[in-house]
Amino acid sequence: MAISVKVMHRPEPETTSYLRAALSGMALTFKHMVNPTKVTQQYPEEMTDLSPRWRGTHVMEQHADGRPKCVACGLCPTVCPANCIRLVGGEDDQGNRYPIVYEIDEFRCIFCGMCQEVCPVEAIHVGRHFENAEYTRDRFVYDLDRLMEQDHPSTLLWDPSDPASE
Amino acid sequence: MEPISGIPAVIAMVAKNLGIFGLVMVSVAYATYAERRVSAFIQDRRGPNRVGPFGLLQPIADGIKNIIKEETLPATASRFFFVLAPILVLVPSLVTFAVIPIAAPLPTPWGVVDMIIADVPIGILYVLAFSSLAVYGVVLGGWASNNKYAFLGGLRASAQMVSYEVALGLSLIAVLMLAGNVTLTEIVWQQQQIGMWYAFPLSLAFILFVISAFAETNRLPFDMPEAESELVTGYHTEYSAMKFSAFMISEFGHMVTASALMATLFLGGWDLPGSWDNAFWYNGQLISGFAANGAPIAAQPAVWKTLLTFGGFAAKTGFFLLLYIWIRWTLPRFRYDQVMALGWKVMLPTSLAYVMLIAMTILVLDELGMQYGFFYGLVLTAVSGAATLTFMFFLDRGRTIAGAAAQKAQKIEIKTIPTALTSSEAEPAPAGD
Numbered sequence: 065m066a067i068s069v070k071v072m073h074r075p076e077p078e079t080t081s082y083l084r085a086a087l088s089g090m091a092l093t094f095k096h097m098v099n100p101t102k103v104t105q106q107y108p109e110e111m112t113d114l115s116p117r118w119r120g121t122h123v124m125e126q127h128a129d130g131r132p133k134c135v136a137c138g139l140c141p142t143v144c145p146a147n148c149i150r151l152v153g154g155e156d157d158q159g160n161r162y163p164i165v166y167e168i169d170e171f172r173c174i175f176c177g178m179c180q181e182v183c184p185v186e187a188i189h190v191g192r193h194f195e196n197a198e199y200t201r202d203r204f205v206y207d208l209d210r211l212m213e214q215d216h217p218s219t220l221l222w223d224p225s226d227p228a229s230e
Numbered sequence: 231m232e233p234i235s236g237i238p239a240v241i242a243m244v245a246k247n248l249g250i251f252g253l254v255m256v257s258v259a260y261a262t263y264a265e266r267r268v269s270a271f272i273q274d275r276r277g278p279n280r281v282g283p284f285g286l287l288q289p290i291a292d293g294i295k296n297i298i299k300e301e302t303l304p305a306t307a308s309r310f311f312f313v314l315a316p317i318l319v320l321v322p323s324l325v326t327f328a329v330i331p332i333a334a335p336l337p338t339p340w341g342v343v344d345m346i347i348a349d350v351p352i353g354i355l356y357v358l359a360f361s362s363l364a365v366y367g368v369v370l371g372g373w374a375s376n377n378k379y380a381f382l383g384g385l386r387a388s389a390q391m392v393s394y395e396v397a398l399g400l401s402l403i404a405v406l407m408l409a410g411n412v413t414l415t416e417i418v419w420q421q422q423q424i425g426m427w428y429a430f431p432l433s434l435a436f437i438l439f440v441i442s443a444f445a446e447t448n449r450l451p452f453d454m455p456e457a458e459s460e461l462v463t464g465y466h467t468e469y470s471a472m473k474f475s476a477f478m479i480s481e482f483g484h485m486v487t488a489s490a491l492m493a494t495l496f497l498g499g500w501d502l503p504g505s506w507d508n509a510f511w512y513n514g515q516l517i518s519g520f521a522a523n524g525a526p527i528a529a530q531p532a533v534w535k536t537l538l539t540f541g542g543f544a545a546k547t548g549f550f551l552l553l554y555i556w557i558r559w560t561l562p563r564f565r566y567d568q569v570m571a572l573g574w575k576v577m578l579p580t581s582l583a584y585v586m587l588i589a590m591t592i593l594v595l596d597e598l599g600m601q602y603g604f605f606y607g608l609v610l611t612a613v614s615g616a617a618t619l620t621f622m623f624f625l626d627r628g629r630t631i632a633g634a635a636a637q638k639a640q641k642i643e644i645k646t647i648p649t650a651l652t653s654s655e656a657e658p659a660p661a662g663d
Contacts, residue, residue, distance in 0.1 A: 066646045066647060066648050067646070067647050068644055068645070068646055068647075069644070069645045069646075069647055070643075070644055070645075071643045071644075071645050072643075073643065081626050082625070082626050082627075083622060083625075083626050084626075086560075086561060089560045089561065090556065090557070090560050092560075093272045093556060093559055093560040094556065096271060096272050096273070096274060097268055097271045097272050097556065098271075100270075100271040100272075100274050100275075101274045102274075103274055104274075104275060104276045106276070
């Protein structure tokens with residue numbers, strides 16, 4: 065395989081004009097001064113369009129009556145490579161399993177999305193969201209209520225038959 | 231119209247002092263804002279735009295920040311001189327504005343008020359005397375910090391300022407010869423009389439003055455004293471908070487004053503095209519010119535004229551401020567020996583030769599009995615234009631004209647090079663790779 069090289073024949077330094085070079089530089093900067101190329105994103109006002117496959121802060125889906133969809137099967141803490149999910153399951157009078165404790169440490173999480181992939185009832189999702197700044201470290205451990213409060217859209221990563229994860 | 235006198239004159243003087251001082255301080259504050267904003271635009275950034283609309287309150291936020299920041303004092307610094315230096319730098323940069331007229335005289339019910347703080351007879355000499363005092367503050371600040379970089383910055387500042395003061399003063403001589411006086415009001419008046427701004431009849435002096443003014447104010451491409459790639463930040467390395475701010479205010483104050491001075495000396499000051507705004511105190515009378523028989527014509531000062539001419543003055547000063555910023559963010563810094571070589575080997579001989587040339591031209595024109603006026607200016611424009619072109623030609627080693635041909639010679643070629651990789655890539659990759 066051959067290599068293409070761009071050879072630029074520049075004029076020798078002895079044959080160039082200082083004034084011309086300085087003035088063309090001034091012209092270039094003037095062009096940018098009056099018509100700057102807008103490359104900066106004004107972050108809080110202008111939001112990035114996140115990819116539909118963005119994996120961010122988790123969301124716990126819930127039933128219409130406000131119960132979490134989670135059945136405390138224990139698959140997500142098992143599959144989690146970062147070991148960031150703590151789940152204590154319980155069982156009610158009808159024999160339905162539900163999570164007593166469901167905590168995700170967003171600091172330990174590597175946002176691989178395997179919890180969403182493994183969930184048999186489409187309960188836990190990674191979401192299209194990244195603004196989770198807090199004042200203390202312990203606020204980064206999201207408990208069940210906080211996971212259910214998250215209202216951002218969840219990622220469209222898996223399940224091609226149901227791309228919106230609905 | 232009579233000049234203002236008595237108690238109203240005192241009140242007018244206080245008002246002018248406060249007004250012009252405030253104006254200079256506001257210009258300095260917004261020059262820092264413009265510097266950051268324009269540099270941002272040149273570099274395709276946004277610049278400060280968070281404080282207030284378009285970031286217009288940024289200078290105020292900066293001021294508050296600098297006031298409440300901690301003042302540091304290096305343990306080995308000479309305390310007295312360390313504190314004295316910012317004051318020594320700040321004062322000369324602000325007082326020089328006192329002799330620059332900013333607008334046409336303003337008529338009031340009590341008399342006509344000159345739009346200048348002090349129309350002292352020594353005029354431009356006062357500016358030169360005070361602006362060179364600032365270097366003491368810079369040198370003292372560099373020395374008192376007991377820091378080698380600060381000290382080097384101070385040394386460079388003194389060498390550079392001394393070198394370029396010569397060219398600055400010599401390029402001024404051409405203006406003074408043509409105007410016949412050192413007061414800035416009269417220089418403006420003479421520019422109104424000749425019918426053109428001195429940038430044309432004295433074009434080479436204008437160019438030399440602009441270059442020297444850049445060097446005098448320590449702005450790029452001559453910012454040797456604070457060359458941050460070599461000297462951290464030069465003479466104010468050890469300064470913080472308001473003392474540092476004083477150095478910055480003085481730098482921008484020098485910029486504003488130098489811009490106003492360039493506008494006054496070479497772009498007619500507050501003069502606008504046309505003779506409607508001409509005004510000058512001649513034998514205690516405000517006149518707008520002379521009739522054909524030499525009788526003075528009384529001027530008609532008006533508030534709108536004052537406001538309009540002030541707008542003109544502000545626009546010219548603003549143009550030079552923008553030029554300062556624009557050049558700063560375009561041209562790279564000179565090497566130190568190049569700065570010195572330019573100052574002593576180019577600027578000094580050129581300005582000396584130019585003074586001789588202008589002096590001879592003026593002498594010849596006067597001997598021919600030519601009246602000081604537009605035609606007089608045209609002859610000088612031709613002579614200066616020729617001198618400027620010659621100067622440019624030699625400064626550019628004769629390439630000013632050849633440059634276009636050299637530029638055309640630049641071409642791009644795509645070469646395809648057969649490489650040693652060609653043979654090795656044909657072989658299969660080693661197993662397990």
